[in-house]
Amino acid sequence: MSHFRPILRDIDFLLPPSVQDWLPDGHLARYVVEIVEGLDLREIERAYAGRGSLPYHPALLLSLLIDGYATGCFSSRKIERATDDSLAFRFIAANTHPDHDTLATFRKRFAQEFEAVIVQVLQVARENQLSRFGTVSLDGTKIHANASRHSALSFGHAEALEAQLKAEVQERLALAEAADGANLPDGMHLPEELKRREDRLAAIAAAKVKIEARAAERDAREQAEYEAKLAARAAKVAANGRKPGGKAPQPPTPGPRPTDQINLTDEESRIMPVAGGGFEQCYNAQALVDTETMLVMIPQVTQATNDKQQIPPLLERLAAQAENLPPPKQLMADTGFFSEANVVACESVSIEPLIAIQREEHHPHWSERFKNPPAPPPEATPVERMVHRHRTPKGRATYALRKQTVEPVFGIIKSVMGFRQFLTRGLDNVRNEWTLVCLAWNFKRMAVLRPQ
Numbered sequence: 001m002s003h004f005r006p007i008l009r010d011i012d013f014l015l016p017p018s019v020q021d022w023l024p025d026g027h028l029a030r031y032v033v034e035i036v037e038g039l040d041l042r043e044i045e046r047a048y049a050g051r052g053s054l055p056y057h058p059a060l061l062l063s064l065l066i067d068g069y070a071t072g073c074f075s076s077r078k079i080e081r082a083t084d085d086s087l088a089f090r091f092i093a094a095n096t097h098p099d100h101d102t103l104a105t106f107r108k109r110f111a112q113e114f115e116a117v118i119v120q121v122l123q124v125a126r127e128n129q130l131s132r133f134g135t136v137s138l139d140g141t142k143i144h145a146n147a148s149r150h151s152a153l154s155f156g157h158a159e160a161l162e163a164q165l166k167a168e169v170q171e172r173l174a175l176a177e178a179a180d181g182a183n184l185p186d187g188m189h190l191p192e193e194l195k196r197r198e199d200r201l202a203a204i205a206a207a208k209v210k211i212e213a214r215a216a217e218r219d220a221r222e223q224a225e226y227e228a229k230l231a232a233r234a235a236k237v238a239a240n241g242r243k244p245g246g247k248a249p250q251p252p253t254p255g256p257r258p259t260d261q262i263n264l265t266d267e268e269s270r271i272m273p274v275a276g277g278g279f280e281q282c283y284n285a286q287a288l289v290d291t292e293t294m295l296v297m298i299p300q301v302t303q304a305t306n307d308k309q310q311i312p313p314l315l316e317r318l319a320a321q322a323e324n325l326p327p328p329k330q331l332m333a334d335t336g337f338f339s340e341a342n343v344v345a346c347e348s349v350s351i352e353p354l355i356a357i358q359r360e361e362h363h364p365h366w367s368e369r370f371k372n373p374p375a376p377p378p379e380a381t382p383v384e385r386m387v388h389r390h391r392t393p394k395g396r397a398t399y400a401l402r403k404q405t406v407e408p409v410f411g412i413i414k415s416v417m418g419f420r421q422f423l424t425r426g427l428d429n430v431r432n433e434w435t436l437v438c439l440a441w442n443f444k445r446m447a448v449l450r451p452q
Contacts, residue, residue, distance in 0.1 A: 019095055022087050029067055029088040031447040036063045039120050044110050056098050061106045062117070063092045069440035072418035076103035111432030114439055119324050121442050122297060126325070130449050131293040133325065135398065137406040138314065138333040140286035140307055141414070144421040145269035145430070149281040152271060155211045156258030158204050165197045165204070172197075207262050215256040222252035266425040272305045283422065285434050286310060288318075289406040291332070294445055296409065297325075299438035301431045307336040312345050319349065330354060332402040343382045353386055354399055413441055 023030055036059050044058040067088065068079045080100040082089040125131055153161075172193050229249040236244045263269050263281055272282040284305060288298040298317050302310055311333070318327045330352045338355045346353035376388045389395040413419050419437050422430050 076100040147265035296438040
């Protein structure tokens with residue numbers, strides 16, 4: 001007698017006749033379908049002309065994409081296969097099977113509308129009293145581009161490689177002029193060799209033009225900053241009658257630098273430092289996260305490694321969605337976002353900034369936690385008022401929420417959902433994909449927070 005359970009693959013097993021019986025109550029797929037079918041998708045629906053065969057409903061396709069990204073199934077081909085292999089995806093698709101081209105086209109065509117869907121989802125969370133969205137945390141993380149850093153070409157290397165290829169072309173032309181071709185190595189086909197080098201020369205020339213265009217934009221920006229510094233020094237001289245201390249600002253050096261780079265696979269991505277050391281071809285993906293629920297309010301992607309310029313566009317997006325969602329009262333960010341201009345920008349829209357101005361020492365004396373500094377004077381600057389808030393017990397307790405809200409979001413997106421590299425290329429496409437990732441995260445999080 002066998003001591004094991006029998007393997008009975010020949011017995012007929014039938015699924016329940018209703019797709020509603022395929023998944024247990026509380027399954028993520030059920031929640032995705034429930035929320036998406038309650039959203040206002042009329043803008044997307046109006047885009048369909050009504051000609052040809054009947055299309056899949058936008059709610060079905062959007063639900064498949066959201067559940068796919070929430071469960072680590074990002075490829076449209078994998079989602080297509082999952083509608084056969086996975087009960088959850090078969091439930092969402094109502095036992096139909098949209099092909100990968102339909103899913104990919106839908107994702108690309110309506111990517112801009114996904115931002116409006118995020119706002120609607122946040123409204124659902126607010127109506128269900130999951131959060132009041134009063135305090136938010138801002139941070140960024142490096143996400144690998146769909147390109148290798150080894151495909152990057154610097155301006156200095158491009159010029160050296162260009163000179164080398166031109167010399168090789170001349171050598172092969174000289175071989176071609178030989179009457180008998182006796183000097184040709186075995187296996188060499190001169191027309192192919194010449195075409196290969198001419199194609200590379202054309203690609204290098206195009207890359208150099210783009211690097212020079214970027215350098216021109218940088219020159220204009222640095223020249224404006226230089227002139228602003230000169231004007232500030234002149235204003236101090238006029239006010240005090242004394243020459244300001246320190247070194248005078250140096251004019252910028254125009255033109256491309258030897259280290260200026262462009263990636264030949266995704267020219268809009270950038271070489272960026274990554275956690276753990278080293279550099280990779282990445283984008284800087286950022287998220288404004290509600291500290292009460294860890295829901296992403298605003299996703300954004302930038303090519304800049306430095307975060308100091310990212311708060312003003314974020315405030316503009318908050319103002320744009322103010323009709324549908326009230327703006328937060330307090331914004332927290334780490335030292336990478338600190339500048340006097342950012343502090344003033346937050347206060348100008350009635351948002352209290354709590355941005356760290358420097359790294360704090362680890363393991364401070366216990367008495368530091370209970371110090372309550374005196375109130376700042378009435379003439380204190382916005383930065384001085386913010387520094388005072390940081391040093392109060394309430395400010396320290398509030399700022400402590402930043403690390404435990406926004407950073408876990410990135411950790412779960414990368415390690416649990418498995419999203420570590422963009423599938424698309426180009427800044428606009430990457431921004432749209434990051435929006436979809438954050439939308440999927442919001443569904444995943446709301447499914448946990450919902451009342452049982």
